[in-house]
Amino acid sequence: xxxxxxxxxxxxxxxxxxxxxxxxxxxxxxxxxxxxxxxxxxxxxxxxxxxxxxxxxxxx
Amino acid sequence: xxxxxxxxxxxxxxxxxxxxxxxxxxxxxxxxxxxxxxxxxxxxxxxxxxxxxxxxxxxxxxxxxxxxxxxxxxxxxxxxxxxxxxxxxxxxxxxxxxxxxxxxxxxxxxxxxxxxxxxxxxxxxxxxxxxxxxxxxxxx
Numbered sequence: 001x002x003x004x005x006x007x008x009x010x011x012x013x014x015x016x017x018x019x020x021x022x023x024x025x026x027x028x029x030x031x032x033x034x035x036x037x038x039x040x041x042x043x044x045x046x047x048x049x050x051x052x053x054x055x056x057x058x059x060x
Numbered sequence: 061x062x063x064x065x066x067x068x069x070x071x072x073x074x075x076x077x078x079x080x081x082x083x084x085x086x087x088x089x090x091x092x093x094x095x096x097x098x099x100x101x102x103x104x105x106x107x108x109x110x111x112x113x114x115x116x117x118x119x120x121x122x123x124x125x126x127x128x129x130x131x132x133x134x135x136x137x138x139x140x141x142x143x144x145x146x147x148x149x150x151x152x153x154x155x156x157x158x159x160x161x162x163x164x165x166x167x168x169x170x171x172x173x174x175x176x177x178x179x180x181x182x183x184x185x186x187x188x189x190x191x192x193x194x195x196x197x198x199x200x
Contacts, residue, residue, distance in 0.1 A: 003123030010172050013120060014179070017113040021183040024106050025190035028200055 008048070015044030077196035086195040090188035092149040094180075097191025110187045117180035118151050121161075126173025128152065128161025141174070147181025 005013070023037025077083065082101065090097020095111030098104075122128075129142040145152050155161050161177065164170040193199040 001123055003120060017117045020109055020113040021186060024110060025186050
């Protein structure tokens with residue numbers, strides 16, 4: 001069994017799974033869990049996009 | 061300074077949580093089977109979501125030809141990799157006994173897979189600690 005994921009897809013999957021765990025474990029109420037999980041996901045994906053553009057700028 | 065002393069006094073006088081059977085069983089179960097520490101405390105949805113997150117990361121890590129570290133006393137990063145992998149509990153035992161996760165150095169995505177497996181273990185440890193906090197009453 002071999003899976004071929006692009007770098008971005010792998011980053012999205014990583015962000016999703018990590019955000020689910022962080023959201024559930026780091027907050028107490030369901031609403032706070034959802035908000036914190038979404039916040040972590042946005043930070044993960046946003047970090048990937050910012051790092052991608054930073055590398056593009058460095059390369060030029 | 062007075063505030064710091066008050067905080068220190070408050071934290072040191074706080075009673076230790078009782079060591080119940082559940083406070084021992086929940087983190088152990090959560091470590092061995094991802095999400096089980098929450099499920100045995102009837103936190104069904106939380107447990108299933110945690111299980112899904114850890115198992116998906118682990119399976120995709122193996123699928124991307126990631127490496128599962130064996131016990132070793134060599135390079136520091138290899139030792140840390142082993143400790144991270146060990147966090148997945150029975151998933152690690154299954155992978156080692158089935159000889160999965162040999163790693164494929166010629167594939168660029170294999171390195172991502174190795175990291176996926178390590179992070180799955182670390183997230184599972186976080187989940188097991190959370191199960192302990194619920195069992196000891198520190199968290200609702």
